[in-house]
Amino acid sequence: MRQGQAPQRNHMRTQLLLGVAFAATLLFVSAGCNKGGSSSSGSAEVEVAVFQGGYGIDFFEQAARDYEAAHPGAKVKVWGNPRVWEQLRPRFVAGSPPDVTWPGWGMDYWAMVYDGQLLALDEALSQPPAEGEGTWRDTFEPELLKLGQYEGKQYMLPYHYNMNGWWYDPNVFEKNGWTPPATFEDLLALAEKVKAKGIAPLTFQGKYPYYMISGFLFPWAISAGGIEALDAAQSLEPGAWNSPAFLKAAEMIAMLRDRGLFQNGAIGMSHTESQTEFLQGRAAMIPCGTWLHSEMREVMPPNAKMRFMLPPPLKDGHDPTNINIGIEPWVIPIKGKHSKDGIEFFRFMTSLTNAKKFVEQKGTLMSIRGSDQANLPEHLIEPAKAFANSEAIWSVEYRLWYPTLGKETENAMASLLSGEITPQQFVNRCEAEAERVRNDATVPKRKINR
Missing domain, CATH: 3.40.190.10 (Periplasmic binding protein-like II)
Incomplete structure (x- = not known):
């Protein structure tokens, strides 16, 4: 089954009762600098909870060590589970979610958006990226960014994507x-x-x-x-x-x-x-x-x-x-204790250097511009060409x-x-x-x- 199946949403949104529909396809981060979370201090331990599927969690664990080395005093704790959403649901309801998470295909991201559980990322995206010039927003493929927008705000950001x-x-x-x-x-x-x-x-x-x-x-x-x-x-x-x-x-x-x-x-x-x-x-x-x-x-x-x-x-x-693409979501909960530190860790993970590493190590496409210049596995060469040449990109959203x-x-x-x-x-x-x-x-x- 695909890495990220589309979740189903019932309408008891305040309880975040979640189900699964398609393998879908969303990868999101939600963040903002005007609400929630402590300011980035370099001393708080950032909790990162991830879906432990076919890509494992070893890449994210290594990224945490690299981030700590680049930011003296920073601490990042990464943990994962094949059904991580089951552990995260009660924590969202209780108001004690992790600082940044990829909660997997069993989580209903839109319910969290509707309930105000996630930070808006617009201000964070207007800041510089981890590498290079311009803004963080500029580093993403714009067609993929659109999949995380709601009522004019950017609530979700892509990481890897499927075609x-x-x-x-x-x-x-x-x-x-x-x-x-x-x-x-x-x-x-x-x-x-x-x-x-x-x-x-x-x-x-x-x-x-x-x-x-x-x-x-x-x-x-x-x-x-x-x-x-x-x-x-x-x-x-x-x-x-x-x-x-x-x-x-x-x-x-x-x-x-x-x-x-x-x-x-x-x-x-x-x-x-x-x-x-x-x-x-x-x-x-x-x-x-x-x-x-x-x-x-x-x-x-x-x-x-x-x-x-x-x-x-x-x-x-x-x-x-x-072409049909699907992104798989990470999110930054609004009630995370150190959500701004979570933003900074995710910003680091979306650097072009890390994006190319993920392509080469995990054999999937990334949402970061220029990551297709990595040493692509043979099976990704044609999908990368198709993405570059496409004039009509779509995603299955209705499910x-x-x-x-x-x-x-x-x-x-x-x-x-x-x-x-x-x-x-x-x-x-x-x-x-x-x-x-x-x-x-x-x-x-x-x-x-x-």
């Missing part, structure tokens, strides 16, 4: 004389050649339908109707979920299904099962994020390779360079904002892939839930801003 797309094994393609499909029409032609070799053209993580929403539905809705079609759906605009663009995307998925281009049994596979099928050469392509290599490296066959590609768009489609809509679209996707419903029934089902949420006055409403 979703498709993957193929270049060795398998070269051996068979195949070329990665540049368009959907190319995909249909290639698929027949792949099937003739006894290989499934595509497999997918059927137990987790959000992979197919991000890997099939949204890219093809954008291709059919432009990035505006997706923005409208995530912003709950009436009729967006059953628009012609979304119907076309659903029809494209159904076409692959009806032509037998999906691997048999994929609908019942977990993420690791389908990904193993891909690595074993029984499927030619798979939708997944850039965490795929980190997740599967221990079981990769010796000669297997993986290379990233964008989902093939329609031949004359819109925004062919569109975070509207968890019931996220769940219903996933259920509907599973039904579409299994052939239980038609493309028209799929989009109508999604739009019906969108309308219900739209009319629910208790649900805070959000819009995509570009």
Whole structure:
């Protein structure tokens, strides 16, 4: 499963009761210099609580030692847990959170923003960075910063980020004389050649339908109707979920299904099962994020390779360079004892030097400008190029904002892939839930801003 799944939010926000929806994708820091926390004194012990997932906590522990060496008298305590959010929830409720934290995919960041639990970072971002000239804000990729803004304020900052797309094994393609499909029409032609070799053209993580929403539905809705079609759906605009663009995307998925281009049994596979099928050469392509290599490296066959590609768009489609990214959040709680010291530690962690180290040591992309000039692992070369060349960047936000809509679209996707419903029934089902949420006055409403 991806490093950061999207959390679900119920509306008992003051209790911060949290759930999980997608692997998502947010990495945030919230800070401000006019409220909360002591001033940076260099003598207080900064508490750093982190999600101990596939990237471990060793990098952050070493960063703490480096920070202490660069700031005599400073003390930083780093601790982590695979379910760190469970330990942090009661501390947020009690008003005794850590000074800076990456609380993981089980924490509901937006609930904390709505409840005033996090510092606004705007003043801190206007200050110099840990390295270089300009402001701290200038060091971040601006499109990623937008994902942490609410009502004109910057509440969250990205650290590493993931990119979703498709993957193929270049060795398998070269051996068979195949070329990665540049368009959907190319995909249909290639698929027949792949099937003739006894290989499934595509497999997918059927137990987790959000992979197919991000890997099939949204890219093809954008291709059919432009990035505006997706923005409208995530912003709950009436009729967006059953628009012609979304119907076309659903029809494209159904076409692959009806032509037998999906691997048999994929609908019942977990993420690791389908990904193993891909690595074993029984499927030619798979939708997944850039965490795929980190997740599967221990079981990769010796000669297997993986290379990233964008989902093939329609031949004359819109925004062919569109990419789907997700950031994973760190936050600085407003009631941390030493939140300003926490800001300074995170500022240090986001230096270009540290960002490049994280890329090279952990094999993921970073939100800091220039970090793509690090010694990139082979599997990140194409994602880095895609980010640099993209003219339309998007993130799956609606699952975070509207968890019931996220769940219903996933259920509907599973039904579409299994052939239980038609493309028209799929989009109508999604739009019906969108309308219900739209009319629910208790649900805070959000819009995509570009």
